[in-house]
Amino acid sequence: MYINKELKSLEKKGFIKTNLDPKTLKNFRKFKSKIKKHCSTMLKNKSFSFENFHKIPIEDIKLNNLRLSLIKSFSADNNLNETVYFSLKKLIDACVGPDIIVQKSCNLVIQRPNDINRSPFHKDAPANSNYEIVIWLPLVDCVGTMSMYMFDVENHERAKIFLRKQNSEKEIDKFCKKYGKLLNYKFGEVLIFWTNNYHYIPVNREKKTRWSLNLRFKNLFTPYGTKNLLDYYQILKTSPLTKLLNSIEKV
Secondary structure, three states: OHHHHHHHHHHHHOEEEEEOOHHHHHHHHHHHHHHHHHHHHHHOOOOOOOOOHHHOOOOHHHHHHHHHHHHHHHHHOOHHHHHHHHHOHHHHHHHHOOOEEEEOOOEEEEEOOOOOOOOOOEOOOOOOOOOEEEEEEEOOOEOHHHOOEEOOHHHHHHHHHHHOOOOOHHHHHHHHHHHOEEOOEOEOEEEEEEOOOOEEOOOOOOOOOEEEEEEEEEEOOOOOOOOOHHHHEEEEEOOHHHHHHHHHHHO
């Protein structure tokens, strides 16, 4: 019954806040520990803390190298994509169907307090497929401006018209506060949203660093955006019918 309510909410708004499966949440805790160890080693800082990362003096170039190194380690860990999938299996299956592909590399975003470098107010489609969902997983508790503004389907046209204008940062902040939803997320809670939903990441005005992952899922046979199967995605699972068709083609 609970998943039906979530699906109805997703269908109406284009995004939902939900929880990771408790049975697999422990795998993310282990994964988080791996990231912490990796960072501690690279930065030569035994007392490394995600939330207090901004207190470590590090240049932007070195920060990006750290981020890319972590993403590379994610790619080597083939279990990560599957762990995300199985944590939200019922919802993902209901949204994209039985033949599922997943983004090859799970993306990592690190946003220190008062860092103005971030993605603009945007939506992921049509560069990404309109038949795709995004899973956003915070690695730390994200409250206030550590989170991001989501725009529901009802405000889609309003956001579209607004972005046609040349808007200042102050005007964008004001617009998002009025029409967007800024929800708090604890570690273990996730945001699932449609690629056609507008979203905006404010400047982190809190006293902690935000760490978050994002990963995309879509159906193997639905239309693609500018990112193709071979370069950007990998097949996660296929239906019995697709397996039958593949077996015939190999004969």
